[in-house]
Amino acid sequence: MHISNSSLRLLKAVYPLEAVRAAVLSISINTSCQIEADGDYWIVVVKDAKESIENSELLRRIDEFVLRKKLEERFASERDAIFSLAFGKD
Amino acid sequence: MLENQNANTQKQSAYTLMPFSFELLSSGDYFLSGLAGDFAFLSKNDFYALVSDSLVIGSKAFIELEAKKLITRGKAAARMMTASALLSRKMFTFSGPRLHIVVMTRGCNSHCDYCHASSYSPGEKAPQMTIDIAKSVAKAIMSSPSREITVEFQGGEPVLSWDTVRFMIEYMRMLNIKAAKQISFVLCTNLLMLNQEMVEYISKRGIEVSTSLDGPADLHDRHRHFPLASAHELFIKNLQFLESETSKKASPLLTVTRTNLFQLRRVIDHYIELGRNGIFIRPLNLFGRAALDNTLGYSAEEFIEAYIDALEYILEINKRGIEFREFMAALLLRRILTPFDDGFVDLKFPAGAGLSVLVYDVNGDVYPSDEARMMAASGDTRLKMGNVQQMSLKDIRNSEIARSIFKSSIPWLIPGCSSCPYSPYCGVDPIRVYSETGDFMPFSESSECQKNRTILRWLFDKLRKADQNTERILYSWIA
Numbered sequence: 001m002h003i004s005n006s007s008l009r010l011l012k013a014v015y016p017l018e019a020v021r022a023a024v025l026s027i028s029i030n031t032s033c034q035i036e037a038d039g040d041y042w043i044v045v046v047k048d049a050k051e052s053i054e055n056s057e058l059l060r061r062i063d064e065f066v067l068r069k070k071l072e073e074r075f076a077s078e079r080d081a082i083f084s085l086a087f088g089k090d
Numbered sequence: 091m092l093e094n095q096n097a098n099t100q101k102q103s104a105y106t107l108m109p110f111s112f113e114l115l116s117s118g119d120y121f122l123s124g125l126a127g128d129f130a131f132l133s134k135n136d137f138y139a140l141v142s143d144s145l146v147i148g149s150k151a152f153i154e155l156e157a158k159k160l161i162t163r164g165k166a167a168a169r170m171m172t173a174s175a176l177l178s179r180k181m182f183t184f185s186g187p188r189l190h191i192v193v194m195t196r197g198c199n200s201h202c203d204y205c206h207a208s209s210y211s212p213g214e215k216a217p218q219m220t221i222d223i224a225k226s227v228a229k230a231i232m233s234s235p236s237r238e239i240t241v242e243f244q245g246g247e248p249v250l251s252w253d254t255v256r257f258m259i260e261y262m263r264m265l266n267i268k269a270a271k272q273i274s275f276v277l278c279t280n281l282l283m284l285n286q287e288m289v290e291y292i293s294k295r296g297i298e299v300s301t302s303l304d305g306p307a308d309l310h311d312r313h314r315h316f317p318l319a320s321a322h323e324l325f326i327k328n329l330q331f332l333e334s335e336t337s338k339k340a341s342p343l344l345t346v347t348r349t350n351l352f353q354l355r356r357v358i359d360h361y362i363e364l365g366r367n368g369i370f371i372r373p374l375n376l377f378g379r380a381a382l383d384n385t386l387g388y389s390a391e392e393f394i395e396a397y398i399d400a401l402e403y404i405l406e407i408n409k410r411g412i413e414f415r416e417f418m419a420a421l422l423l424r425r426i427l428t429p430f431d432d433g434f435v436d437l438k439f440p441a442g443a444g445l446s447v448l449v450y451d452v453n454g455d456v457y458p459s460d461e462a463r464m465m466a467a468s469g470d471t472r473l474k475m476g477n478v479q480q481m482s483l484k485d486i487r488n489s490e491i492a493r494s495i496f497k498s499s500i501p502w503l504i505p506g507c508s509s510c511p512y513s514p515y516c517g518v519d520p521i522r523v524y525s526e527t528g529d530f531m532p533f534s535e536s537s538e539c540q541k542n543r544t545i546l547r548w549l550f551d552k553l554r555k556a557d558q559n560t561e562r563i564l565y566s567w568i569a
Contacts, residue, residue, distance in 0.1 A: 060114075064114060068509055071107075071110075074107065075110075078106075078108065079109045079502070081169055082173045082176065083173075085169060085170065086177040
């Protein structure tokens with residue numbers, strides 16, 4: 001199924017808006033992405049995607065993007081601690 | 091799936107995740123790498139168990155990840171070990187410039203269509219380094235804090251300033267009686283003017299020779315023009331002369347143009363015929379004349395396709411019992427498989443330009459890299475760091491240009507690189523970025539990024555799937 005003909009419903013509590021937008025746009029800078037709020041959900045509609053992509057693949061990319069962001073936040077203080085040990089405070 | 095992960099992360103975990111980056115591979119597995127370059131492959135199930143803190147203690151994946159410090163049950167020790175390994179890889183940031191490239195003359199005895207340095211052609215009056223400036227350059231180099239120094243004589247064709255080259259080597263040897271550094275000299279020459287006296291001096295002083303070879307005669311002579319003869323024929327004659335008189339082998343560099351891009355197998359065969367044990371498949375540098383001739387270049391995709399085909403061919407050759415390597419792949423493998431820094435300045439985080447390498451032009455002007463000097467030769471001197479007759483090396487190294495390059499090449503601050511699992515083995519060339527965008531800050535998805543990532547993916551894939559023989563070959567490349 002081509003994504004331009006479909007939409008996704010994503011739980012707001014799990015998927016931050018910025019992550020959804022960034023993940024969708026990472027498919028192609030020419031992709032038009034419309035995100036609307038519907039109660040606890042985001043409704044994501046992608047139009048004019050240059051790449052044929054299925055909903056499951058888009059969901060996987062969004063999942064990965066969100067996970068990456070969460071891990072970055074989780075690693076931030078440990079990473080700073082390692083850098084300080086290796087290179088000093090500055 | 092993420093909802094479950096959120097629920098799991100609320101529980102007390104039996105282990106701590108150490109910082110890592112990851113990528114989903116086309117196989118469905120995940121590739122992970124830590125800050126200091128330890129890496130692992132995980133199945134999708136293990137990966138999601140890992141990040142949701144539910145990986146079974148004692149499982150195969152757990153043991154591997156703990157051994158590689160990607161997870162730990164003793165955070166302080168793992169932190170210390172990772173910091174120590176990271177420092178070992180980045181030691182070059184503290185040791186001062188090690189490679190010093192000295193441009194002895196802008197003149198050349200031949201004319202290459204792709205000359206990055208915009209050298210003067212035979213017969214043209216070209217600027218040359220004077221003895222006075224050579225002395226200042228030598229003193230500046232000796233004031234570098236680095237204990238190990240490599241001085242590379244370049245041009246144009248440095249042999250056109252042979253007396254100054256000799257003077258500088260002797261002068262530096264004299265200065266080094268007190269400084270007691272470990273100095274090596276490299277002469278970058280096309281070999282076309284080599285004579286008995288030069289060969290004797292090269293032998294006497296143990297000078298390394300770096301030269302150029304673009305393939306068999308039809309490929310080599312296509313873009314390298316020597317007024318008096320076939321450049322290839324004279325090159326071969328003088329290469330044999332040099333190597334029969336000295337104990338060292340010259341190291342030829344290949345420049346890939348559209349002419350030889352899809353004939354790399356022939357080029358490799360030619361290198362083997364000439365007794366070389368490897369090749370550096372070096373893409374065209376779009377500076378100087380190369381930037382003006384649009385018939386020489388190719389896309390990043392075309393280069394990657396040809397390069398990977400060449401690597402596959404080199405693996406085949408090794409399986410037939412011929413020891414041969416591609417030097418860039420060998421360098422990346424060394425970064426993947428060993429914990430040490432290497433001397434390669436063109437692909438580093440932070441960038442080697444201005445930090446590990448300095449380039450001295452004929453008039454004593456100092457640039458952060460060869461490419462910056464090439465830009466200057468084309469009239470763009472914005473990247474000049476200073477001049478050895480007006481500033482100390484310390485002040486030149488602390489120039490605004492050097493600081494800007496350093497700040498813009500810290501991988502953890504570069505969008506794209508900060509989350510890329512290949513960044514522990516990769517690097518940036520801010521001068522190339524600057525020449526394209528007017529800014530030092532690299533951008534992900536650039537053609538350089540695409541090329542480096544594809545090559546690293548290929549190497550990791552080979553390492554992962556290698557049978558015993560392939561593994562032996564890949565390890566032999568880093569020996």
